[in-house]
Amino acid sequence: MDASPNNNSKEIQKSTKIKCALSTCATDFEPTNSKKRYCCDACRFRGYKERHAPKLKFLKSWQDQFKLNAAGLKKLFDLGEEHPTQKELIIAGFDFSVRDQQRKTSDGRKAFIYFDYALIIEENKPYQIYHHKP
Ligand SMILES: [Zn+2]
Numbered sequence: 001m002d003a004s005p006n007n008n009s010k011e012i013q014k015s016t017k018i019k020c021a022l023s024t025c026a027t028d029f030e031p032t033n034s035k036k037r038y039c040c041d042a043c044r045f046r047g048y049k050e051r052h053a054p055k056l057k058f059l060k061s062w063q064d065q066f067k068l069n070a071a072g073l074k075k076l077f078d079l080g081e082e083h084p085t086q087k088e089l090i091i092a093g094f095d096f097s098v099r100d101q102q103r104k105t106s107d108g109r110k111a112f113i114y115f116d117y118a119l120i121i122e123e124n125k126p127y128q129i130y131h132h133k134p
Contacts, residue, residue: 008089008110010060016030016031017029017030018030018037019042019043020037020038020040021037021038021043022039022043022047022050023050024046025038025039025043025046026040027043027086027099030032038064046127047089049092064099065095066099066100066114067096068093068094068095069093069094069095069098069099069114070114070115070116070117072089072092072093072116073090073092073094073114073118073119073129074094074116074117076089076129077117077129077131081129082128082129083127083128083129084126084127084129085126085127088125089096089119089127094119097113100112100113100114103118105118105120105130105132106132109122110122111130113132116131116134117129117130117131117132118130118131
């Protein structure tokens with residue numbers, strides 16, 4: 001039985017300073033609770049933006065490219081290039097990696113839709129641009 005009369009746990013009041021998690025601040029501070037990572041509210045707010053910036057930037061560039069893809073399909077379609085080659089699509093600014101979920105056209109073919117235009121990709125067949133506005 002350990003009967004220590006005085007609980008001297010308070011003596012272990014060592015310095016618990018940590019660095020502010022905001023890279024541009026990095027001030028040493030003593031967190032009031034274990035979950036605290038930033039020295040102040042301003043840093044916490046900036047930290048949130050810092051952590052989410054790459055994702056937002058990615059989303060923005062994805063949306064921009066999605067619009068470019070739609071514009072590229074429209075351009076080729078307007079030029080009468082309904083069956084463009086991969087190279088022609090790329091020259092028109094099309095990026096194959098940027099696409100929405102594959103859907104089916106009204107005649108049951110698989111297509112990637114970009115607003116009013118769709119690119120139909122079928123095995124062993126040339127690409128086809130489909131204008132699906134009624
Ligand atoms: Zn800070």
